[in-house]
Amino acid sequence: MEIRIRGVSKYYYSEGKAIKALDGVDLDIPAKRIFTLLGPSGCGKTTLLRCIVGLEMPDTGEISIGGDVVWSKDRNISVPPEKRGLGMVFQTYAIWPHMNVFDNVAYPLQVRGVPRDAIRRSVEKTLRFVQLEGFEKRPATKLSGGQQQRVALARALVAEPKVILFDEPLSNLDAKLREETRKELRAFLAKLKITAVYVTHDRVEALALSDSIAIMRAGRIVEIGTPQKIYFNADHRFVADFIGRANLVKSTVRAAENGFTIVDSGLGRIVCQHRDLPVGAEATLCIRPEFIRIVRGEQQAGRNLVNGSIESLVFVGEAYEAEIRVGEERLLARIDPEAQLAEGDAISFTLDPAHCLLVAI
Amino acid sequence: MAPARSKLTYLLIAIVGALTVCPVLMLVLGSFSEGLTAFGDFTVDKYVEAYTDPAFLEVMFNTTLFVLGSSTLSTTLAIFLAYLNTRTDIPFKFLFGILSIIPMMIPHLLFSVSWALLLNPSNGLLNLGLMQAFSLEHAPFNVYSLWGMILVEGLLDLPIAYLIIAPAMGSFDVTLEESSRVAGASSWRTLFRVTLPVLRPAILAAFILGVVRSLASFAVPQVIGIPGRVHVLATHLYEMIATGFATDYGKAAAVGMSVLAASVTLIVVYRALTAESEKYVTISSRGFRPTVVELGRAKAPLFGAVALLSFILIVLPVAVLLYTSLVPYSMVPSARAFSMMDLRHWISVLADPISLLALKNSLFLAVAGATLGVFLSIFVAYVIVKVKSRASGVLESLSYLSFSFPGIVIGVGFMWFFVQTPLYATIWALLLGYIATYLPYGIRPMSSAFIQIHSHLEESSLVCGASPMTTMRRIIVPLLIPGIVSGWILMASMFVRELTLSVVLSRPGTEVLAVQILRFAEDGLWGRLSALGIVMILISTTLVVMATLVGARFKTV
Numbered sequence: 050m051e052i053r054i055r056g057v058s059k060y061y062y063s064e065g066k067a068i069k070a071l072d073g074v075d076l077d078i079p080a081k082r083i084f085t086l087l088g089p090s091g092c093g094k095t096t097l098l099r100c101i102v103g104l105e106m107p108d109t110g111e112i113s114i115g116g117d118v119v120w121s122k123d124r125n126i127s128v129p130p131e132k133r134g135l136g137m138v139f140q141t142y143a144i145w146p147h148m149n150v151f152d153n154v155a156y157p158l159q160v161r162g163v164p165r166d167a168i169r170r171s172v173e174k175t176l177r178f179v180q181l182e183g184f185e186k187r188p189a190t191k192l193s194g195g196q197q198q199r200v201a202l203a204r205a206l207v208a209e210p211k212v213i214l215f216d217e218p219l220s221n222l223d224a225k226l227r228e229e230t231r232k233e234l235r236a237f238l239a240k241l242k243i244t245a246v247y248v249t250h251d252r253v254e255a256l257a258l259s260d261s262i263a264i265m266r267a268g269r270i271v272e273i274g275t276p277q278k279i280y281f282n283a284d285h286r287f288v289a290d291f292i293g294r295a296n297l298v299k300s301t302v303r304a305a306e307n308g309f310t311i312v313d314s315g316l317g318r319i320v321c322q323h324r325d326l327p328v329g330a331e332a333t334l335c336i337r338p339e340f341i342r343i344v345r346g347e348q349q350a351g352r353n354l355v356n357g358s359i360e361s362l363v364f365v366g367e368a369y370e371a372e373i374r375v376g377e378e379r380l381l382a383r384i385d386p387e388a389q390l391a392e393g394d395a396i397s398f399t400l401d402p403a404h405c406l407l408v409a410i
Numbered sequence: 411m412a413p414a415r416s417k418l419t420y421l422l423i424a425i426v427g428a429l430t431v432c433p434v435l436m437l438v439l440g441s442f443s444e445g446l447t448a449f450g451d452f453t454v455d456k457y458v459e460a461y462t463d464p465a466f467l468e469v470m471f472n473t474t475l476f477v478l479g480s481s482t483l484s485t486t487l488a489i490f491l492a493y494l495n496t497r498t499d500i501p502f503k504f505l506f507g508i509l510s511i512i513p514m515m516i517p518h519l520l521f522s523v524s525w526a527l528l529l530n531p532s533n534g535l536l537n538l539g540l541m542q543a544f545s546l547e548h549a550p551f552n553v554y555s556l557w558g559m560i561l562v563e564g565l566l567d568l569p570i571a572y573l574i575i576a577p578a579m580g581s582f583d584v585t586l587e588e589s590s591r592v593a594g595a596s597s598w599r600t601l602f603r604v605t606l607p608v609l610r611p612a613i614l615a616a617f618i619l620g621v622v623r624s625l626a627s628f629a630v631p632q633v634i635g636i637p638g639r640v641h642v643l644a645t646h647l648y649e650m651i652a653t654g655f656a657t658d659y660g661k662a663a664a665v666g667m668s669v670l671a672a673s674v675t676l677i678v679v680y681r682a683l684t685a686e687s688e689k690y691v692t693i694s695s696r697g698f699r700p701t702v703v704e705l706g707r708a709k710a711p712l713f714g715a716v717a718l719l720s721f722i723l724i725v726l727p728v729a730v731l732l733y734t735s736l737v738p739y740s741m742v743p744s745a746r747a748f749s750m751m752d753l754r755h756w757i758s759v760l761a762d763p764i765s766l767l768a769l770k771n772s773l774f775l776a777v778a779g780a781t782l783g784v785f786l787s788i789f790v791a792y793v794i795v796k797v798k799s800r801a802s803g804v805l806e807s808l809s810y811l812s813f814s815f816p817g818i819v820i821g822v823g824f825m826w827f828f829v830q831t832p833l834y835a836t837i838w839a840l841l842l843g844y845i846a847t848y849l850p851y852g853i854r855p856m857s858s859a860f861i862q863i864h865s866h867l868e869e870s871s872l873v874c875g876a877s878p879m880t881t882m883r884r885i886i887v888p889l890l891i892p893g894i895v896s897g898w899i900l901m902a903s904m905f906v907r908e909l910t911l912s913v914v915l916s917r918p919g920t921e922v923l924a925v926q927i928l929r930f931a932e933d934g935l936w937g938r939l940s941a942l943g944i945v946m947i948l949i950s951t952t953l954v955v956m957a958t959l960v961g962a963r964f965k966t967v
Contacts, residue, residue, distance in 0.1 A: 102873055103872075103873075104869050104872070104873070130869070130872040131872045131873070131876055131877055131878075134875070136873070137870065139866040142866075143864065143866035143867050143869070145885060145889075147888045147889055156876070157875050157876075160871075160875050160877075161875055208874070208875065
């Protein structure tokens with residue numbers, strides 16, 4: 050079920066000053082997709098999620114879930130969270146410590162007055178789905194972090210909610226477990242075909258899990274798109290910088306030809322992906338470190354061929370991280386770990402125009 | 411929701427404010443007034459009278475020595491024990507846990523009495539024994555002295571100091587020490603240059619709490635100080651209101667004001683220090699065990715010291731009381747003594763109407779007081795933890811204020827108050843006084859119970875489709891039960907043995923156990939005292955054991 054958010058703002062008052070946690074957010078979350086709200090901490094993503102689920106009340110605007118208005122300031126509609134029929138996985142999992150696994154998962158059905166037999170069957174089915182069969186009688190807090198996370202997921206799923214919401218569900222797990230759980234979650238969600246809203250500050254998590262990503266900043270939505278679009282083809286400098294490591298170089302548009310935009314920059318003349326920008330406009334050239342291709346020795350001039358020298362070289366296992374100096378610019382590059390290079394070497398590198406993106410300043 | 415919450419906050423501020431500020435206000439008014447019942451004209455005569463009293467200088471001198479001496483003793487012993495338990499391979503570590511909860515079981519009054527029974531110069535059991543053994547003409551020890559008071563009070567405050575210092579030492583980041591060792595410092599040097607300085611806030615906090623408690627202590631000065639004519643502020647104050655022909659509540663209030671001021675100031679410092687020590691000692695999330703110092707040859711003597719201390723703190727008082735309750739008069743344990751044992755003291759206590767009334771009153775106060783106190787604590791703790799507003803901050807400060815009230819001083823304040831009301835000399839006066847003075851002990855376990863209930867637990871129930879009422883019934887209340895039970899038992903066990911407030915507020919007809927025991931002590935009826943004391947220990951031990959069992963049962967979930 051799709052979620053429509055219109056003009057939602059939320060203010061907090063702290064020491065007499067109003068802080069805009071959400072600033073006129075308009076958003077359509079499509080049905081049966083995994084939709085991620087991504088942004089740095091304090092950008093309002095969790096507040097937005099809590100407004101959708103009904104734990105916070107916005108100060109303006111309207112929210113509807115699957116056509117039903119659940120919140121409207123103007124029409125004075127406010128459906129409490131328990132009447133919205135959603136499922137949510139909390140950052141802390143919020144597993145009730147005084148109940149065992151079965152009771153935790155059965156709870157949403159029990160409070161809806163579902164007959165006992167039906168509850169048992171549903172809980173069994175859901176626990177099988179999250180691969181926790183046979184854990185029914187265990188005290189829920191005695192489980193490992195990953196298992197608790199799956200109990201929380203089962204509890205959110207058991208009543209077959211219209212929408213399932215995740216508030217940074219992996220941030221309490223250690224790095225290795227987080228990766229495994231992320232894959233599991235991806236598999237579960239792919240099977241479910243459910244509308245999911247996922248909040249995270251972890252860009253890898255967002256890229257790996259989502260069908261589409263909305264990047265938020267200071268209470269506003271900056272850009273929405275598929276993971277590929279956001280990573281390779283962002284429109285905003287903030288987004289390009291936030292979603293992955295990027296070299297940002299100031300540049301000026303010189304021409305547009307053959308479906309490319311050509312700019313002058315500290316790296317010289319660079320052919321970039323096409324952007325509708327007038328000649329003479331200022332833009333930021335964004336190059337990801339993994340797309341800098343090293344060519345040995347000094348080379349003749351060619352398209353997007355740049356000469357520079359290696360300022361520093363750090364071995365990080367799967368690659369070298371090199372700082373390449375070109376005139377006044379310093380670029381971060383990832384280089385093949387078998388490359389025979391040393392600090393101070395003069396090198397050349399090429400840039401694929403498809404990976405040279407121009408973003409607004 | 412929001413207006414209802416702030417209404418609740420203001421209601422609680424009014425109730426807790428009335429309970430805690432009222433006696434203080436009355437004390438202030440009383441100290442400037444002529445007589446007990448009528449406030450009359452404003453006068454500073456009472457202050458002049460109280461502070462120019464020639465005896466006052468000596469009282470101040472004794473108090474200072476008593477308070478600093480006992481706090482130093484308790485803190486030093488606590489550091490020693492905490493270090494042994496948390497950092498060395500000393501055997502039988504469970505003893506330390508028992509040592510730390512003993513003050514809950516053996517009331518200060520009875521502990522003091524047992525030392526008087528052991529070491530009093532005329533027929534103290536230990537003195538008699540030593541005199542027989544070495545054919546001495548005089549008793550070698552006299553507990554009825556300032557040194558005796560310091561010893562007993564120091565031992566009594568040891569467990570509380572231990573409870574502050576041991577966790578700080580246990581969670582101490584060992585790498586701080588290890589880096590000192592790597593830098594070339596010896597074990598001892600590291601202890602004095604790194605370990606103890608880092609633990610300074612916790613140690614200072616323990617010391618200050620010791621000062622506050624010994625300043626408020628009444629049992630030790632009354633039982634041990636008075637027979638030796640050593641007066642400290644608490645007993646000086648008590649004499650003004652309880653003995654002689656002209657009781658002078660105004661003068662007592664005037665003296666009480668300075669005790670109260672000192673105590674409140676110290677508690678403010680203490681709270682700042684504990685906040686500081688929590689900042690200092692970071693508990694690492696990686697849960698490493700501090701490296702254990704091997705004691706080697708020192709193990710046996712050090713363990714001997716700990717065992718002796720445990721014996722003195724736990725076994726000796728109870729054994730002495732039990733023995734005294736069974737023998738007809740003071741005598742060294744011998745075959746003859748054991749052959750003369752009978753139940754005469756027990757029978758006379760159980761036939762004594764006043765003792766029975768005291769028992770009944772104490773049980774009523776424990777049950778009713780703890781129930782009401784916990785009920786109030788639930789709401790106060792809820793507002794303090796869950797409602798974050800300026801008003802809830804005020805409530806928090808108010809509710810912890812009474813933590814710093816010396817019982818006897820605040821008793822005088824309550825006296826001024828209750829005299830104006832029909833509650834005077836009724837059991838309800840005691841009930842209100844108990845709840846007001848011991849409220850922090852109910853609020854603390856309730857607050858930690860509420861802190862445990864992360865807001866997500868509540869919210870997740872709402873999202874699951876449960877109404878706020880269902881959420882209250884199925885999630886919040888079940889999670890609060892351990893806090894409610896332990897708060898109730900803590901309060902009840904304190905009320906069973908309450909002495910300092912009762913000694914001021916209790917009147918004929920409203921005797922309580924501790925006051926009755928004190929009367930027996932004043933009359934030298936040691937046998938009956940011991941019998942009644944054992945009854946009291948049994949009640950409070952049962953409560954503490956119940957609390958431990960409940961705690962253990964709920965710890966697993």
